[in-house]
Amino acid sequence: MTIPAHEPSPENDAVTSQDPEMHVYSTASYESFQRQHVGTVEAEDIDVWFTEWQVAEDGLNVELDERVRWDLVPMDQDWVARLFAGRRTVPLQLDTYADAGCEASDLAKRTLVAGRVARIDQVSVRYEMSTGPVVRGLVPLTGGAMQHSVLSLRQLRAHHGTVVGWIVRVRT
Structure with a gap:
């Protein structure tokens, strides 16, 4: 799961309104899901x-x-x-x-x-x-x-x- 670098807002994210008093913000990342840190190569x-x-x-x-x-x-x-x-x-x-x-x-x-x-x-x-x-x-x-x-x-x-x-x- 990608944690957004910014606070959700109507300017940055898609807004789904279920209730006039409540907003659900969806944040997505375009970073490849295959990207995986393979770990640090130790000296040995x-x-x-x-x-x-x-x-x-x-x-x-x-x-x-x-x-x-x-x-x-x-x-x-x-x-x-x-x-x-x-x-x-x-x-x-x-x-x-x-x-x-x-x-x-x-x-x-x-x-x-x-x-x-x-x-x-x-x-x-x-x-x-x-x-x-x-x-x-x-x-x-x-x-x-x-x-x-x-x-x-x-x-x-x-x-x-x-x-x-x-x-x-x-x-x-």
Whole structure:
């Protein structure tokens, strides 16, 4: 529920009169209902990206409060920027195909993370037709990622658009 920043008045709000002596003021907010504070990232928290098609293909599941130990690779920051437009950062990802075609020097870029799953956010986007010369076809709406807190990767919540992944917060 949004609490108005001003006192109700006929000038600012819709007025419904049920009785000449009584006025009911309705106040509404146009703020998106998907907006949700994901909490402060503590020094010991690490956000990890899981790509939807890899979760589906490999049958992966992660649950809230689960103890985990993962070997992670750097997250594609261009993808994060397209999804969140600076609203959220995700430094690492679990990529089940990271070993395909990797060289010995790539192993130095790995990060071992162990801890407890403190939060899971389902991420969905809407797509639009690209008008740029480099990318053709459907692309995620820049900055349009929506997040919904879930208890596991297998528990989908109602959402707009297409689920593209999850952000799992690990408390180390």
